[in-house]
Amino acid sequence: MSGPAPKRGRGHWGSQVGFVLAAAGSAVGLGNIWRFPSMTGQNGGGAFLLVYLLCVALIALPVMLLEISLGRATQRNPVGAIAAVAPGSAWKALGYLALVTGLGILSYYSVIAGKVLTYLALYLRKLFIGEAVTYSGATLEVVVYFALFLVLTVLVVSGGVQRGIERWAKILMPLLVVIMAAVIVRGLLLPGAMAGVRWFLMPDFSKITPKVVLNAMSQGFFSLSLGMGAMLTYGSYLSKKDNILSCGTWVVAFDTLVAVLAGFMIFPAVFALGGDPAAGSTLIFQVLPKVFGGMPGGVLVAIVFFFLLCVAALTSTVSLLEVVTAYFVDERGWSRRRSVWSIGLVALIVGLPSAFHLAGISPWQSMTLFGKTGFLDIMDFVWGNLSLAIGSLLLCVFAIAVWGLNRAADEIEIGAPAFAALRGAWVFFVRWVCPISIAVILATKLFGLG
Ligand code: PHE
Numbered sequence: 001m002s003g004p005a006p007k008r009g010r011g012h013w014g015s016q017v018g019f020v021l022a023a024a025g026s027a028v029g030l031g032n033i034w035r036f037p038s039m040t041g042q043n044g045g046g047a048f049l050l051v052y053l054l055c056v057a058l059i060a061l062p063v064m065l066l067e068i069s070l071g072r073a074t075q076r077n078p079v080g081a082i083a084a085v086a087p088g089s090a091w092k093a094l095g096y097l098a099l100v101t102g103l104g105i106l107s108y109y110s111v112i113a114g115k116v117l118t119y120l121a122l123y124l125r126k127l128f129i130g131e132a133v134t135y136s137g138a139t140l141e142v143v144v145y146f147a148l149f150l151v152l153t154v155l156v157v158s159g160g161v162q163r164g165i166e167r168w169a170k171i172l173m174p175l176l177v178v179i180m181a182a183v184i185v186r187g188l189l190l191p192g193a194m195a196g197v198r199w200f201l202m203p204d205f206s207k208i209t210p211k212v213v214l215n216a217m218s219q220g221f222f223s224l225s226l227g228m229g230a231m232l233t234y235g236s237y238l239s240k241k242d243n244i245l246s247c248g249t250w251v252v253a254f255d256t257l258v259a260v261l262a263g264f265m266i267f268p269a270v271f272a273l274g275g276d277p278a279a280g281s282t283l284i285f286q287v288l289p290k291v292f293g294g295m296p297g298g299v300l301v302a303i304v305f306f307f308l309l310c311v312a313a314l315t316s317t318v319s320l321l322e323v324v325t326a327y328f329v330d331e332r333g334w335s336r337r338r339s340v341w342s343i344g345l346v347a348l349i350v351g352l353p354s355a356f357h358l359a360g361i362s363p364w365q366s367m368t369l370f371g372k373t374g375f376l377d378i379m380d381f382v383w384g385n386l387s388l389a390i391g392s393l394l395l396c397v398f399a400i401a402v403w404g405l406n407r408a409a410d411e412i413e414i415g416a417p418a419f420a421a422l423r424g425a426w427v428f429f430v431r432w433v434c435p436i437s438i439a440v441i442l443a444t445k446l447f448g449l450g
C-alpha cells in the first residue's frame with residue numbers, strides 16, 4: 001500500500017501475493033519470537049502450547065477470515081468500515097478502540113524492538129572492535145534505540161515504501177526460519193536439551209488454569225495481529241478476485257510455524273543452560289546471547305538473526321502505525337506525512353514509561369496492576385491481552401448483530417469458491433464458538449469465576 005489512500009479509487013495490492021506478504025509481515029514479529037516463548041515459559045510449557053494451538057485453530061482462524069472480509073467488503077480503515085456498515089451508530093466506538101489499541105501496542109512494542117536493535121548494534125561492535133556483548137540497560141540507550149525504531153517505522157509508513165519492504169520480507173522471512181533452524185540445531189546439541197523439548201511438547205494438564213487459557217487465546221490474537229483492525233485494513237486493499245480463505249489460512253499457518261520454532265529455539269537451550277523458563281519478558285534476551293556465545297561463528301549468526309528479527313518487528317510496527325494512519329488520512333483528510341509524524345510522536349510519549357521500566361527506573365519498573373509488575377508488562381497485558389480479546393469479541397458481535405454473517409460469508413466466498421463447503425461451519429464458529437469462548441475466558445479470568 002503506497003502513498004495516501006484516497007477514498008475513491010483506492011489502490012489495490014498488485015496481486016494477492018502483496019496482501020499475503022503484508023499480512024504475514026504484520027503477523028510474524030516479536031509476538032512469535034519474544035512474546036510466545038515468554039508466555040509459554042510462564043504458563044506451563046506443553047500445556048500452554050496445546051491450548052494455544054487449539055485457540056488459533058478454533059477461535060483465531062475464524063476471526064481472521066471475518067476481519068479480512070469486513071475490510072475487503074468496505075474498503076476502509078476500522079472506523080470507516082464500521083461507519084460504512086452501520087452509519088451513525090455507537091459501534092463506531094469499536095473502530096476507535098482498534099485505533100487506541102494499535103497506538104498502545106505500538107508504544108511498548110517499539111521499546112522491545114529497540115532492545116533487539118541494541119543487540120544488533122552490540123554484536124556488530126563485537127565483530128568490528130571486539131567489544132564484549134553486554135546490554136547496559138542505561139536509560140539514554142534504551143530511549144535512543146526505542147526512538148530510533150519508531151522513526152524507522154514512521155519513515156517507512158510515510159514514504160509509502162511498504163511494498164518495497166514486503167518484497168524484501170519475501171526473501172528475509174524464509175531466511176529467518178533458516179537461521180532459527182540453525183540456532184535450534186545448536187540448542188538441541190547441548191547436553192540436557194531434551195528436558196526442554198519434553199517440557200515444551202508434553203502437556204501437564206494440571207497446569208491449565210483460566211489464566212493460562214486467557215493468555216493462550218490472547219497470544220493467538222496478538223501473534224496474528226487480530227482484534228485491532230490490522231487485518232481489516234490490509235484486507236481493504238484486496239480485490240474481489242482474491243481468495244480470502246487461502247490467504248488467511250496461509251498467514252495463520254506460517255505465523256504458527258514461526259512461533260513453534262521459536263519455542264524449539266528457546267526451551268531446549270533454557271534447560272541445557274540452567275535458565276528459568278518463567279523468566280518472563282527478558283527470557284529470550286537471557287538465553288540467546290548464551291547460545292550464540294557457545295556457537296561456532298556465533299557472532300555472525302547473532303548479527304544475521306537480530307537483523308532479521310528487526311525486519312520482522314518493523315513489518316509489524318508498520319502495520320500498527322498504518323491502521324491509525326489510514327484513519328487520519330481517510331476520515332480526517334490529514335496528509336500522510338502529518339499523520340505518521342503526529343502518531344509517531346504520541347507513541348513516543350506514551351512509550352517512554354515502558355522504556356523507563358526497561359531501564360530499571362522506579363516507579364515504572366516496580367508498579368503492579370492486574371498481577372503484572374512493571375509498566376511495559378502492564379501495557380502488554382492491557383492492550384496485547386485484554387483489548388485484542390475484547391476487540392475480537394465485539395467484532396464477532398458486530399458481524400452477528402449488524403453486518404450479518406451471511407453477508408460476511410458471501411464476501412469470503414467471492415474469490416474462494418471452495419469456501420462454499422465450509423460456510424456452514426464458519427458461520428457456526430463465528431456465531432457461537434468464538435464469541436462465547438472469548439466472553440467466558442475473559443469473564444473467568446477477570447471476575448475470578450473460575
Ligand atoms: N502480530 C505482531 C507480532 O506477532 C504484533 C501485532 C499485534 C501487530 C497486533 C499488529 C497488531 O509481532
